[in-house]
Amino acid sequence: MGRLVCPRCGYENKENALYCNLCGHIFRYEGKRRKLQRLQTRRSFYDEIERNKRKSYFLMMLFGFLVVVLGYLIGQVWGLGYYGVVIAGVIALVMLLVSYYRGDEVVLGLSRAKRVYYEDDPRLFNVVEEMKIAAGLPTLPKIYIIEDTAPNAFATGRDPWHASIAVTRGLLNKLNREELQGVIAHEISHIRNYDIRFAMIAGILLGVVAMISDAFLRSMFYGRRKRKVSVKGQGGVVILVIAILAAILAPIFAKLLQMAISRKREFLADASAVELTRNPRGLANALRKIASDPEPLEVANRATQHLYIVNPVKKIGMKAKSLFSTHPPTEARIRILESMVV
Amino acid sequence: MGTVVALVILGAIVLWMAASYNGLVRLRNQVKNAWYQIDVQLKRRYDLIPNLVETVKDYMSYEQETLEKVIKARNMAINASGAKKQAEAENMLTGALKSLFAVVERYPELKSNENVQRLMEELTATENKISFARQFYNDSVYRYNTRIQVVPTNIIASMFNFKPQEFFEAPGEEREAVRVDLR
Numbered sequence: 001m002g003r004l005v006c007p008r009c010g011y012e013n014k015e016n017a018l019y020c021n022l023c024g025h026i027f028r029y030e031g032k033r034r035k036l037q038r039l040q041t042r043r044s045f046y047d048e049i050e051r052n053k054r055k056s057y058f059l060m061m062l063f064g065f066l067v068v069v070l071g072y073l074i075g076q077v078w079g080l081g082y083y084g085v086v087i088a089g090v091i092a093l094v095m096l097l098v099s100y101y102r103g104d105e106v107v108l109g110l111s112r113a114k115r116v117y118y119e120d121d122p123r124l125f126n127v128v129e130e131m132k133i134a135a136g137l138p139t140l141p142k143i144y145i146i147e148d149t150a151p152n153a154f155a156t157g158r159d160p161w162h163a164s165i166a167v168t169r170g171l172l173n174k175l176n177r178e179e180l181q182g183v184i185a186h187e188i189s190h191i192r193n194y195d196i197r198f199a200m201i202a203g204i205l206l207g208v209v210a211m212i213s214d215a216f217l218r219s220m221f222y223g224r225r226k227r228k229v230s231v232k233g234q235g236g237v238v239i240l241v242i243a244i245l246a247a248i249l250a251p252i253f254a255k256l257l258q259m260a261i262s263r264k265r266e267f268l269a270d271a272s273a274v275e276l277t278r279n280p281r282g283l284a285n286a287l288r289k290i291a292s293d294p295e296p297l298e299v300a301n302r303a304t305q306h307l308y309i310v311n312p313v314k315k316i317g318m319k320a321k322s323l324f325s326t327h328p329p330t331e332a333r334i335r336i337l338e339s340m341v342v
Numbered sequence: 343m344g345t346v347v348a349l350v351i352l353g354a355i356v357l358w359m360a361a362s363y364n365g366l367v368r369l370r371n372q373v374k375n376a377w378y379q380i381d382v383q384l385k386r387r388y389d390l391i392p393n394l395v396e397t398v399k400d401y402m403s404y405e406q407e408t409l410e411k412v413i414k415a416r417n418m419a420i421n422a423s424g425a426k427k428q429a430e431a432e433n434m435l436t437g438a439l440k441s442l443f444a445v446v447e448r449y450p451e452l453k454s455n456e457n458v459q460r461l462m463e464e465l466t467a468t469e470n471k472i473s474f475a476r477q478f479y480n481d482s483v484y485r486y487n488t489r490i491q492v493v494p495t496n497i498i499a500s501m502f503n504f505k506p507q508e509f510f511e512a513p514g515e516e517r518e519a520v521r522v523d524l525r
Binding site for chain 2: 126127
């Protein structure tokens with residue numbers, strides 16, 4: 001028959017595929033027949049921005065829902081009633097406050113980033129200031145350099161008034177001005193879209209889910225004290241079973257949600273970067289250069305990988321859409337960028 | 343019971359109206375601010391050019407003419423009065439700077455000189471900042487105009503007389519294709 005061409009990124013999939021293997025776009029079907037969609041060779045970045053915002057908010061709502069359901073179920077089993085949800089909420093709030101106010105210092109320290117000033121690199125400062133003007137940021141983000149020859153960059157900061165951007169020495173040496181501007185635009189977009197805050201919330205929700213599930217399962221199978229389990233006949237047992245199942249599956253599901261959110265925000269940052277520079281090619285070329293650079297980023301590890309512009313831990317050329325990956329495949333990102341019309 | 347519900351609904355509507363109004367005010371002020379930010383960048387360019395040209399005068403002694411053209415255009419722009427004359431003077435300054443860039447391209451020893459490189463970087467950055475400031479102004483106008491036209495905020499907008507703003511337009515001469523002189 002033929003290959004199914006993805007209308008978003010142009011990748012050729014198996015016919016009857018449910019979603020695009022490269023960029024994750026879900027294909028529309030009318031009953032059993034595939035509804036043919038012509039390749040949208042020119043999309044505006046405004047469309048991409050809207051679609052990614054919508055999807056990430058939906059996923060976040062799902063996440064909140066998951067926490068509420070889990071808290072309720074476990075609360076039922078423990079006889080806490082609605083207090084289960086309240087306790088979950090309180091734990092989440094405390095964790096949120098701690099990482100909100102001290103989070104970026106930790107991350108910058110972990111990555112051995114060094115604060116720099118205008119004289120250290122006028123070109124870098126000018127590029128960042130240009131993007132600050134285009135984005136309408138209230139103040140210039142703090143700028144850091146990581147002394148590593150692998151090209152990469154990340155942004156951190158809870159809101160545009162308290163933002164920092166870090167780039168590696170490798171990035172400064174290997175990219176030209178246009179490409180550097182694309183990367184900085186992407187990072188500034190993360191700041192402007194409050195992505196760091198978004199990711200923090202998702203991470204904390206995940207932590208809460210994991211903690212609650214863990215505590216609950218522990219109490220079920222290693223319980224020393226007598227737990228006040230309200231098992232009222234048939235109904236109580238059913239709830240118990242559901243709660244145990246939920247406790248086992250919830251952390252996995254939460255992780256998947258978190259990764260899906262992260263991927264959507266990456267696409268969003270790419271589209272927002274184009275909104276700033278009005279030049280998709282700069283970022284596309286930069287992504288190519290970064291992804292094909294063989295050097296590993298020494299300071300990166302699993303804890304900080306999600307912050308960087310291209311995942312420094314996973315290998316490049318990864319085509320299959322991995323549900324556990326924080327970033328979309330670089331090839332999909334490049335294709336979507338190059339199909340954008342300004 | 344019925345009156346409580348009615349009051350809650352009324353309260354929600356009032357809150358929404360207040361929030362919409364405030365949002366419109368913020369967007370309109372952002373447009374105004376963005377407009378003056380363009381002037382900030384233009385002024386920065388005026389202040390920067392003489393200093394930068396001074397630093398490279400010795401290295402570019404054989405291209406004095408180009409440098410003088412830049413200084414002259416800059417002085418004209420700073421003294422121009424009235425929006426139209428200012429726009430024309432701005433165009434001339436941009437043109438003079440473009441010839442300066444072309445000159446530097448032509449002499450490799452010049453291009454590799456550190457001071458000249460710094461000059462070029464600063465001038466490029468200044469030109470970029472002006473255009474990004476204009477871009478941000480247009481983006482702000484776009485957001486504001488859209489907000490006052492879509493439902494439901496258009497109700498509030500017409501109630502409180504929010505008018506659409508104008509986009510920044512490049513004056514006619516700038517729209518013509520740039521002629522590259524490869525002499």
